[in-house]
Amino acid sequence: MEENQRKEMDMSYFGKPTARIAKMKEDLLNAQAQVCVERAIYTTEAYKKHKDKLPILKRAYAIKNTLDNMTIFIEDGGLLAGNQASVNRAAPIFPEYAIDWVIDELDEFEKRDGDAFYISEENKKVLREIAPFWEGQTVKDKGLALMPPLARKCYDLGIIKVEGNITAGDAHLAVDYDKLLKVGLKGIREEAQAGKDKLNLAEFSDLKKVYFYDAVLILIDACINFAHRYATLAEEMAVKETDATRKQELMELAHVCRRVPEYPAESFHEAVQSVWFLHLILQIESSGHSLSFGRFDQFMYPYFEQDLKTGKITEERALELLENLWLKTFTINKIRSESHTKFSAGSPLYQNVCIGGQKTDGSDAVNDLSFMVLKSVAQLKLTQPNLSVRYHKGVSDAFMKECIEVIKLGFGMPSFNSDEIIIDQFINKGVSREDAMNYSSIGCIEVSIPGKFGFRCSGMNFMNFPRILMIALNQGVDVTSGEKIFDTPIHFRDMTSFDQVWQAWIDTVKFFTPISVCLDSCADYALEMEVPDSLCSALVGECLKRGLHLKEGGAVYDFIGPLQVGIANLGDSLAAIKKLVFEEKRITPAKLWDTLMADYQNEDGWKVREMLIHDAPKYGNDDDYVDNLTRDAYQVYIDEIAKYHNTRYGRGPIGGGYFPGTSSISANVPQGAGLCATPDGRRKGEPLAEGCSPSHSMDTHGPTAVFKSVSKLPTLKLNGGVLLNQKLTPQSLEQERDVQKLILMLRTFFDTLKGYHVQYNVVNRETLLDAQKHPEKHRDLIVRVAGYSAFFNVLSTETQNDIIERTEHVL
Template identity: 65%
Template sequence: MSEYFGQLTERMSRFREEVLRAKPKVCAERAVYTTESYKQNLDKPVILKRACMLENVLKKMSIFIEKDTLIVGNQASENRAAPIFPEYAMDWVIKELDEFEKREGDIFYITEETKRQLREIAPFWQHNTTKERGLAAMPPASKVFYDLGIIKAEGNITSGDAHIAVDYGRLMKYGLKDYRQRTLAMMDSLDLTDFKNLKKLYFYQAILLVIDATSAFAKRYADLAISMAEREEDSVRAAELREIARILIKVPYEPADSFYEAIQSMWLVHLVLQIESNGHSLSYGRMDQYLYPYYKKDMDAGIITEESAVELLSNLWIKTLTVNKIRSWSHTQFSAGSPLYQNVTIGGQTVDKKDAVNPLSYLILRSVAQTKLPQPNLTVRYHAGLDDRFMKECIEVVKIGFGMPAFNNDEIIIPSFLEKGVKEEDAYNYSAIGCVEVAVPGKWGYRCTGMSFLNFPKSLLIAMNNGVDPKSGLKVAAGVGHFKDMETFDDLQKAWDVLIRDVTRHSVIIENACDMVLEEDVPDVLCSALSEDCIGRGKTLKEGGAIYDFISGLQVGIANLADSLAAIKKCVYEEKTVGREELWNALMNNFAGPDGERVQNLLLAAPKYGNDDDYVDLLVTEAYRSYIDEVVKYPNTRFGRGPIGGTRYAGTSSISANVGQGLGTMATPDGRKAYTPLAEGCSPTHAMDKNGPTAVFKSAAKLPTKEITGGVLLNQKVTPQVLEKEADKMKLVALLRTFFNRLKGFHVQYNVVSRDTLIDAQKHPEKHRDLIVRVAGYSAFFNVLSKTTQDDIIERTEHLV
């Protein structure tokens, strides 16, 4: 922990230790109760079937109140246990039951009884899951891209959507009671002779069910707290339990009146949203804005102190870590470290364009620093008027070395939103969602990013091979000829343009197939009810209920594409040190033998992205333009159904997909060997950025950032020593201001950890249990990562500020 920010209270320190000691397990309860409910409600419309499912789970699942907690609510039968969501997918669950404990990373423990329960319900879900219907919905010509790993969208059809923040401020202010009353009013106004209103009726009935179920869930904890208080010998703890009961009898159904009530209300609903649908990147939004009135009121009245407020926030972060998610092994490689990406945003500007930093912003920083956990994911919204005092405080958190906070830039994100039709007051109220993606809390649809992962380097190889995937030998696109016959670099650029536009179209088809099945199969009732204006429109989020609905896929291996194009241009077409056939053969043979090594060395010596070299930077900007120009042509499935937008844009927040997609990609013309990780986000390839952090910033800023609204993820790594002196911290502040103000960078985040520490942690994990690293747009415990992902982080370039 950081001495600068003080220490956790004794009870929170105990609670943190208890949660960290909890083994990640597999919990069958939700799967069993979901199956039971689905069987009992086969005749109901799907939206009511989903509501009945959630009601059944919340009514029957195990609940408990930990000894040291002040905030209550659990996702599964034990902390850090991961529920199974059988309606999305069961094939991989059954296939991997005996492998969960043997994984290289992201290990989950499972009992024989849990295996028995899951095997028992599995037959009901055979050919009856979202994954199976999603795969069946993909046209064969597009599905081949999915099967070959060129376009991956597994997470879309094996779990819920999320990538969203609901309006927790509105929930606290009005309570679920207000949503219930609005729903009743809308339901009473329906003319049921219009068949379209029947569907709205079912949606409204479902909302009433889940609101009542959530309220009953809260009261289960209230009853438990009362019974525990009656048995509690410690009078102080007994009083705390009675207060917990009082609060949960009130919230989240009624409005919150205090800081404590507001946090408990938010947490319980946040938890139910995770139980309803386990889509990750369910985020908290601008917490320092909507919680501040409660904090100020209680401070002014003497009800709380800074210390007690920090303790409640720390308690919330520990509870946030208790939520867990198990993924298939193939999906795990794209999300190493079991991340939930539950993002908290602070700072930024108010809707009247003033600095939004307030005293609670500082307390959130302090509490996150004290707790030092990979959850929540903390983001600071930067703007030109952010004062140095707050910036320095942020750097003190960065210095602790657990990858937080990340910085997103108002100076580019807000204008990007305004250009896309987002109202000014909403654009100024955006928050980070998940990793680095951004949206307006409570008004944005699902998947502001993360629709699919498109492998740029693999696509380049196919473009060079006349539309044939060189690894499988399958013809996947028309192609314009083989690289051996491309006499000019322009020929290669044209081949890339044709191929990537075709691949982009197939990515859209795959995404639409996933969205269509998710809309029909697994509508989320509570999440829709808490998002504007689903109640007013009588539509779920997938049907077009949100005010705004923009989405993006994620493009993986941007730096590899840049370096590959530069190497080909330089070595093959300009200096002619490598022949076209010679290069192709070297790629197919993974640079084997003396000739292959010679070719690889020449490719590695070519200009590299990340060094402020227009020769390479502008090549990738032009190549990326082909994708961007193509993807904006295709609306999403909600276009014309209510929301503003309904369109697509680009995104680079590739999480750890660079590792997973690298494992399926042959050698590439940048000199990268086959089946090794690709570059992550828009960060340079490891060890290829030789000219320091300023040069990296300049290279990244040449990307068409304003059009990559899905997030421009930039990871930087520095050694702890470079932030020891006050002058060095101010250098980093100045560097950030230059990147954001002058260069209009979108995002940056820092790993502050030495290479030696990481290597020692790999060799002696028991000595580094609390070591947290920034993986991509999120942090994770280093020890839970696979060795491949650990190696990828170790190899990142270390910069001096």
């Protein structure tokens, strides 16, 4: 069957968007990714004007100045209002976080192999004029200055990566949208004012809190004024509008923007607009990503149900509003440094929408809005929002089938997270059962409690496991840089047993783990002091009650998750060493080491590589030999990281600790690029395995064997996420029996094997190769990169190749 015929058949299942929505989508797809300098201008103005004030107030005035003065517009046919930048798909610059890389790369933005951005010469000049003011004053400047020498060395060498934490905001959370809709910003303002009025300013601890409350009050008023700006704009546009239907729509939009987010939402339209305004403004407040909507089908359902029952809205208009919201979500953009971009290929914002799961009483939470969210995302087929589904035993086959129909469209959504494991994970960490039952997916595949969890439930430092293994084998010397990091008693060349390898791994993990925590603390300290997110804090947990912003400990729960890269490579490498070197003695440690250093280019190097690849067990094939080694090696790190605390520990929240996770986004590509050959047969510079997925082409026993291998990981301890990508050919899901087979496989994975997560790319290798050669033919091709989807054509060549080389499975 021809590709375009298959696509047409798949799309017919969900139907097509209305002409209005289709045109708006086309306009966005044609929009050029640009750099917007407005926020940088208004932020710099405010910081200069209020230079005598504390950072928390300077920042509040800066965001107010931006909201008061930035360009606003309403798209032709738009039912919602609110834009992040001067034009759609433009990325603002956040100078308070970092400006050095912006200036250094200004002339390179358009030349990038992937994630290119365009900027005018005029705007380059603006940024160059702004930059001197920020010298030595940014979060990056402060974060780097805080790093002790050894920690800074590990950062500079890229052994532990925290660049994203000191060049951008945190996010990685969902705020309390349910509360916003019920009380409005007016109710939240009253709560903040009451908290301020109770303070005893003779007490130093209370004196500090007054500035937080003042910042919240400034920002709430700014948000309300921002919404009123759009109300006025809509009224002005309505006066000029000649089409009666459109004139009425604009007047309705003006009415909605006069009411929300200031007041509680009274209709589905108001609820959607209110959520969008706050979601948008939080993106303007901070350059963080993974700001997520939480359990959208739960807190939005009462407004949807009420309006349908009263005839205030039709399903068709509700669907248009949803699709307009997703189009708005897609307009959000972010520019990262060239090096950071490699860790987040495709300019993802990870704006997760979570549906399904259970209610607090354990009953199925799927409702009519859950189905409509699936339909709306399917009709648009975009990279945002990042749709995830909470799976549980009681979910119906009808809902599962609908999810598979979306997956068949081939853009990597939805992903599945399992209630069966995640709820218990949270309870084991001290989260109440009621809150645990209300968890939501955040960003990629990580999970959090909406409105109660602190920043960055996942995504702190990135630790390169195979690189650390090579340091362990090299007597504490980093193979990539040649730098001596620490001392170990023996080099791999001289080892006589696998026990020595194992002990070297343990010692090296114990050496680097506290350094990673130190780097996190330096980043958190700089973020806490320089860029407190007061508006975001006002919408989370106990912040207003405690008078503390999120970085000070205002959340109910606060755990953070570092990410580990190359888990499969680690397990496969250890298995090859144990079996081929020490058990079967087919190669000496010295010979293997020399071969790795030569990237298999020495005498018999290719024979050695063939042996490593084909004669050693490989993770992903349900082989206990390698699966258990992978689990045990990972457990060393899990046990070690559990000993440490974040900067909020003891300051209010439950937790304050760490948990590991495998949601390493696209970090497997750059972290492999800077690494020598490894004992699993991987060559120098090749990507590492992604997430907890097997290495490319090493999983030869089918998708169920992969499920079994992954299920042997210590999943209950991996609260940061267990990311599993699988790739299926479109032909694998053509027949109804294939759909049912996949549903049964998923139920077995989650119910029996206690799997955590899985997501699918449904695309042919041939299609991807053709898209590389003829990108103009595949403008709409979307692939699952890691815990997110991206347009294939905007990815760097190396990331494209990484996706092409993933194992293709059939059912």
